[in-house]
Amino acid sequence: MQGTVRVALVAVVVVTLDYHCTAATDSKMPAPWGWRCEDGRCVKHAAAGGSDLVPLNQCKLTCGGAGVLWPLPTSASVGRRVSLFLPHNAALRPMCPAQVCPLLQEAFLVFHDALQRYHPDYTSGEAPWVGPWDAATEAHALVVAVTVEGAQAHLTLNTDESYSLSVNTSADGAVTTATIVAPTFFGARHALETLAQLVDYHETRDALMVVQTAAVTDAPAFAYRGLLVDTSRNFVTVAALRRTVDAMAASKLNTLHWHITDSHSFPLALHSLPNMAYYGAYSARQVYTPAQVRDLVQYARVRGVRVLPELDAPAHVGNGWQWAEEEGLGRLAVCVNQAPFLQYCLQPPCGQLNIANPATYRVLGQIYEELLDIFAPVEIFHFGGDEVNLNCWNSTQEINSWMTANGHGVDEEAYYRQWAVFQGKALQLLQKAAKGRKVEGVLWTSELTKPGRLNLSHNSSQYIIQIWSTQDDPVIGEMLAMGHRVVFSNRDAWYLDCGVGNFWCGAYKGWQKVYDNNPHSIAQQATGSTHADLILGGEVAMWMEFADDNNMDAKEGVRRRGPAGTKPRGTASFLPPPS
Ligand SMILES: *[C@@H]1O[C@H](CO)[C@@H](O)[C@H](O)[C@H]1NC(C)=O
Ligand SMILES: *[C@@H]1O[C@H](CO)[C@@H](O)[C@H](O)[C@H]1NC(C)=O
């Protein structure tokens, strides 16, 4: 979420590059053309056009001042020369507090795996490097010297994700050293992503090349850089979720917002409440076990991504909650799968929690407890909290009578007040489950977050509000005026599910639209101030009514080398710190 697109066009300084295609030493057919960086762009020329022509990859890596670095760092300058090397000669020299060294070593394995994947014939685990290479290429070392200053092993909204990276090559050309210094593991990890973008495959030498010199300093513009996945409308495999995490890591996004459940299905297998998935999953194989969730949380952490669980309530529940009636707890959810749907919800199948049943709160508290355990440590939790249908509650005799018997009345505002009361109880249950740890709650904008409603029982510091209306909606000014911290997911730019036939949110949002959507400018338009203090960041949303494993990668823009789901192998080498 860099907000604006920054394009670097830098005057070209003509230098002699170290490596050219020459038929005598090339292992591959020499190409009849080559590329030259001209005015910050790579331009194709016939081979006869000059001895300074290089392969396309090499030109892109070194052209335009910042090569192919993306998202563009705060400041970057990339030299024009490259050195050839082989991936087994890349080694980590770590300097880190003991709490984060294992994370750093794992992140280096991921980096090392990314190097292997640059090979066009990569299939699984290792690329078929065949050469032949000259002695200099075979011996060239890439030393990655990483200093992590702090011991923080979990992302928070205050984590310093900055880093500096400098790349230098010894005068004799034998060793390229990438020096990374970062206040936290998370900054260091971003630096490894950046370093991976300073490397590419050299197509005529069957080797990797790394730029000989570079200087980068970088820090994210926003603390919260998210992507939502929805695993209720359609089930998504863990392998697909990992691919999304990989892509987020490469783009330095840091929050995987997991909309786990909805009225359609409840795919999360809970130890404490196995009936939820038993009744709620599409099939016995379409579930996430607690062990799989823990694995994914750790997989994401190594890649600089926090997993933010959402249990949407009190609407967007249904399948999964039906077991309780048979067990004598009464109905936990009402209007489940009720038709015609438009009278009871916005999208079939319907369902909403039964606010009149005390058992609803006991079960909700139990779910929160297990969620906080399997997603630990949870620093931010999403309550959902959108699209309550008042008629569903009001037309349910049990709830209508309860409202009257308790003197609440049954008019609109009475129901909104009880929704706010529900939300207050949900917050208390979450805090109880957190056992003294601080957990931030997030809510979608809704009727509940309208001025005067949410604050019937709460104040602005208790919730982060996720805005999903369009960028010209007055709700943006309202949320900021109330002092809420906000995350932008305005659907006119950041809903990736759009673009399916006559689906409600219009055309597919291409990358230009995504990059031009700047929360600070939207706030400026709405309120006259950029509200930098209240805007935590933004999130693109991959709702899955029309998506699953088969097409989510394309909609998210995930591009991957090598076969999906291959795990990095522990073959990278680690050097001792210099004495
Ligand atoms: C709820 O139902 C009652 C009739 O029982 C009706 O008078 C009232 O307007 C309804 N409230 C809402 C919010 O629809
Ligand atoms: C609730 O919100 C309204 C509208 O923003 C505001 O005028 C009022 O002061 C708030 N009340 C409390 C108790 O914060």
Ligand SMILES: *[C@@H]1O[C@H](CO)[C@@H](O)[C@H](O)[C@H]1NC(C)=O
């Ligand atoms: C708002 O809520 C926070 C967190 O619960 C609390 O610390 C603070 O005192 C509350 N502020 C007011 C004005 O009630």
